Amino acid sequence: MLRKIVLISLLISSVGHAQQIAGSKHDFSVGSGRIEIAGEFEICVFCHTPHHATLEAAPLWDHETTVANFEIYTSPTLDADDIGQPSGISKLCLSCHDGSVAVDSYGGNTGYLKVNSAATKIGTDLSNNHPISFLYDTSLADADGFLEDPDANWTVSDLLFENKVECPSCHDVHNNAPIPFNFKLLRLSNDDSALCLTCHIK
Ligand code: HEC
Ligand code: HEC
Numbered sequence: 001m002l003r004k005i006v007l008i009s010l011l012i013s014s015v016g017h018a019q020q021i022a023g024s025k026h027d028f029s030v031g032s033g034r035i036e037i038a039g040e041f042e043i044c045v046f047c048h049t050p051h052h053a054t055l056e057a058a059p060l061w062d063h064e065t066t067v068a069n070f071e072i073y074t075s076p077t078l079d080a081d082d083i084g085q086p087s088g089i090s091k092l093c094l095s096c097h098d099g100s101v102a103v104d105s106y107g108g109n110t111g112y113l114k115v116n117s118a119a120t121k122i123g124t125d126l127s128n129n130h131p132i133s134f135l136y137d138t139s140l141a142d143a144d145g146f147l148e149d150p151d152a153n154w155t156v157s158d159l160l161f162e163n164k165v166e167c168p169s170c171h172d173v174h175n176n177a178p179i180p181f182n183f184k185l186l187r188l189s190n191d192d193s194a195l196c197l198t199c200h201i202k
């Protein structure tokens with residue numbers, strides 16, 4: 001319960017930043033000029049609700065969760081050995097971006113507006129995407145030899161969710177960074193591949 005109250009107050013205290021979702025790629029309200037959900041004038045509601053939320057990895061979640069079976073990333077040089085089905089927040093991103101659940105399936109309603117553009121639909125085959133939903137710790141860094149140690153590097157540990165690499169390690173849906181940092185909603189600029197080089201020593 002205490003956790004819920006903290007989360008509700010977090011949610012309320014962020015409303016001051018509302019313009020950062022408003023007009024962003026994740027604003028689906030009437031007048032946004034992209035996927036517009038008829039009759040919807042709120043902007044947090046596609047993903048969060050103050051009440052009756054689903055207990056998911058992101059706070060006060062209110063969007064239907066995908067049940068798709070995903071093909072996962074594999075490679076002979078990969079050291080991480082715990083890559084399974086997407087979990088945590090990544091699964092929530094994929095609940096729109098795999099194209100199986102409608103963007104307007106929130107608040108208990110089943111919608112019909114699905115992500116279908118070639119660019120933004122990640123789909124269910126993740127074998128050609130950067131690996132996600134795996135533990136990134138000192139022993140992985142040691143095993144790989146060319147990764148920053150997250151325990152010794154706060155910039156890296158700040159990008160992890162429950163010590164894992166997830167979609168939001170690289171993207172911020174709330175798009176609260178100024179241009180040019182909001183290119184593709186990236187958390188850090190990727191000029192000169194800076195985002196990649198935050199974790200990879202190459
Ligand atoms: C498209 C989905 C989406 C929309 C729309 C959205 N959020 Fe979020 N929100 C997320 C996800 C995913 C996370 C967890 C990942 C993260 O923290 O970046 C999150 C995390 C949060 C958190 C906790 C972490 C933090 O950043 O403090 C708060 C508070 C929050 N959202 C508030 C809001 C508010 C307020 C709005 C509307 C102005 C909003 N969100 C709109 C998806 C969304
Ligand atoms: C409620 C559905 C929904 C959720 C949840 C959601 N997205 Fe999206 N996202 C969309 C849609 C729809 C678009 C395309 C909007 C457009 O092109 O008009 C989009 C666009 C994007 C883009 C492209 C931005 C650009 O500049 O082209 C990125 C990156 C992205 N989302 C990442 C994420 C990540 C990461 C998460 C989870 C943390 C997430 N999304 C959660 C629906 C969602």
Ligand code: HEC
Nearest residue numbers: 090093094097119120121122130132166167169170184190
């Ligand atoms: C390791 C970092 C990283 C991770 C993890 C990551 N992305 Fe991305 N993503 C990027 C970068 C960088 C781009 C921009 C590519 C470009 O156009 O240069 C991008 C682009 C995108 C786009 C826009 C595609 C386009 O062409 O407009 C979407 C949508 C997206 N990512 C969603 C996701 C989702 C959903 C996840 C989790 C399943 C995810 N990303 C995980 C780094 C990442």
Ligand code: HEC
Nearest residue numbers: 075077078079080131136144159165169195196198199200
């Ligand atoms: C948050 C940290 C982080 C960021 C940012 C990041 N990566 Fe990674 N990446 C990892 C980790 C950890 C692995 C797993 C390495 C392993 O297990 O061998 C990985 C795996 C990979 C692999 C697969 C390696 C293999 O052996 O199959 C490639 C390629 C890669 N990343 C490229 C990139 C690129 C390109 C970017 C920038 C767009 C990027 N990464 C951004 C942490 C990150």
